[in-house]
Amino acid sequence: MSSPNTSAPSAAPEKPYTEIPAPPHEQFETQEELLLFMRNFSHQHGFAFVKDSSHPEKKSYVYRCNQGRKIRQSSENSDKAQRSIKSNCPFKFSGSYHQKLEKWLINYNTKNSRHNHGPSEGPHTHPVNRRLSKEDLVVVEQMFDAGATPANIKQTLMKQHGGKIYQF
């Protein structure tokens, strides 16, 4: 009996999810450009980041994945308000000014370069956020720093675009 036996054990599907790549080490003229780049990068890859710490005197700012650990300094109760979907993601990067190069650089440690989760489904992966203009991103950035929620930010952008933003 000759069986065709052409079916070699097929490889299992490679990955359960698409891994989020580490950001490229780019150089920028301004901090705004750096953040714009990273906002687009994060939207593209399905994650969001928040400001972790600022050192304006050193022109150095640290950001972490929004699924990363939150530094808790306020009361325990306030945690309940934020629905916790955090996965202790180690992703972290800094945007800081390099005096000699006179450029803003993205930097991170290897151990902080990757996420411990795949791209998430969330407001930042919604088509609404995929193609933001530079002006939009400035608004996003400002509201973000002021502690606005993604929903608030979306609402504001919607108003500015007369509701058209969903048509993208």
Ligand SMILES: [Zn+2]
């Ligand atoms: Zn992450």
